[in-house]
Amino acid sequence: MNFRNQLFFLFSLFVTCSVTGQEIMKKKRDFVLISKGTHFVAGSTITLEFKGNSAISCEMYCANSYGSTLVKPQLQGARIFFKIPAYLSTKTGVLNWRIVGLKQPLFGSFKIVPKESPSALETYVGPPSIEAGGSDYSMLVVIPTDNLDNPLRQDTPVSIQQQFLASEKNKLIFTKNLIAFKHIFSPLKTGRMLLSSEVLGLNSKEYDINVMPAIATNFNIYSNRNHTYADGNQITTFTTSIIKDKNNNTISDGNFVYFFITNKIGDLLKTSGTTIAGVATAKIIHPDYEENWNIKAYILGMAESNTLKIKYKKVIANFEVAFIKNNRKVTVGPIKSFMGQLIPDGIQVKISIYKDKKILNEIIKSSREGFVSFNLNQSIYKNGEYDFKISTAKVHKTFQSITLW
Incomplete structure (x- = not known):
């Protein structure tokens, strides 16, 4: 019986100490947050209201993914107000705050959400050309934003319109991680594909993708x-x-x-x-x-x-050669074609000059009006006997022991 009385006494003492401790803590807390909001729309005026000892010098430290700052309080009697700067309140995401200068730490956070209706659609399409056949694809990316350039909330519906030749399609997708995207696979045929998007009544401009042929196949x-x-x-x-x-x-x-x-x-x-x-x-x-x-x-x-x-077929079967002027002028022609007409200008005629069965020189000229002439300079080719080989159109003529003087 004595044991039970002692146990009850200890329990009562613990509860009394706890309540007393809480009362002491309440008395020591300088500020109490009155504002209840945890979500705010971007662009709205965001003010956090506290109740406490206005004589205490303090500031609010605010930080989000765009930056951080210190906010001075506005006092109205026992109420203290902190107004979040516009450059922070217009950007979506989590904003963390802490009161600096208090004995007891006081901090928290709230979420800034985008507006419900879009003001602009950032749309990207690429690559602009894809290969027909169904294996290649382009990508359409849509980022709906409000008038403060904040992407809309997760799972915002985005309607994708697609037109190609006689086909028209409509596909509903949803934003995820700030964007909505769709792979646009190529059809089998070539042509120009048109794309557009629509988000909550706001339409994008028209975009196009060129569907190009695949690589060539064998041909005749x-x-x-x-x-x-x-x-x-x-x-x-x-x-x-x-x-x-x-x-x-x-x-x-x-x-x-x-x-x-x-x-x-x-x-x-x-x-x-x-x-x-x-x-x-x-x-x-x-x-x-x-x-x-x-x-x-x-x-x-x-x-x-x-x-x-x-x-x-061969057109030149034979041709004439004449040695004149001390055999130092060699005239080839007339060179005739398949109907007996003079061969067109430009056919090549080659003369090879030999002395003692050793080649001295080769000269190539083009025909003009069916003839070609070669002049053998006396200072180069001294008087004496020479052998000549004249060729045109794979027809050859050889002249032995021609004396130059």
Whole structure:
């Protein structure tokens, strides 16, 4: 029985001490917060009201993600007011405060939320061009903000409108971590896609994405020429079929197509053209001697063509050579073409000069009106016997022991 009485006495003493301690603490607390608000709208006037001893010199320290400051109190009798500066109260987020100068610490925080209605839509679209086929994509980013440039609250609905060819789509997304975004995947066809967004009645401007063709696939090539003779004058034109991508879209203009030509002895020639409406065209002059060509075209690193074989017939079977003026002037011609006409100007004629079976010199000239003349300077080629080899269009003539004087 005595034990129970002692236990009850100790419990009563503990409660009495606790109540007394609380009363002492209440008496020692200088300020008491009266304001009850924990959420404020950005841009509104935010004032925190306290009740306490106005004779105490103190200030309020305020801080948020935009900065910090000290606020002086405004006194009205036993009430103390602290007005949050506008440059802090217009920015959303958590604002922390603490009364500086009190014996007992007094601090807290409240949240500043954005206005409900948007004033502007920050919209970004990129990249502006994507490849057709469904694997490439662009991104639309929308940041709805109020008139103080604060992003709207989480989960604000954003309506995305999308138009491409005959298709129109509408997709509802929501803001998260201040922004709303959507991946815009490419369709199979090429064209221009239009995008816009709408948030709570506020519409963005129109944006566009160019859906470009994918890389080229293999194609065919063709040739066109006025005749099949190797006259060194006419033009052979190479063209491609309409080059398309894997989705049957015509490839973009400006793709380089290289035509590589292999002749009978394995030498390589090259010509090139760029695509317009999917077709590339390239030209090359006819050879001036009988030739067989194998042509293959490439879009480097992407696609290639079939191999095209074409033949050129010989046009020069024979030609005349005359040695005059002490055999020091060599006249070649007339050089005739496939219809008996004079060969077009510009065909090359080469003369090789030998002395004692050793070559001394080679001279190359271009024909004019079917003739070529070579003058053998006496100061270079002394009097005596020489051998000559004259070549044009892979036709050769040799003259032995021609005396120069």
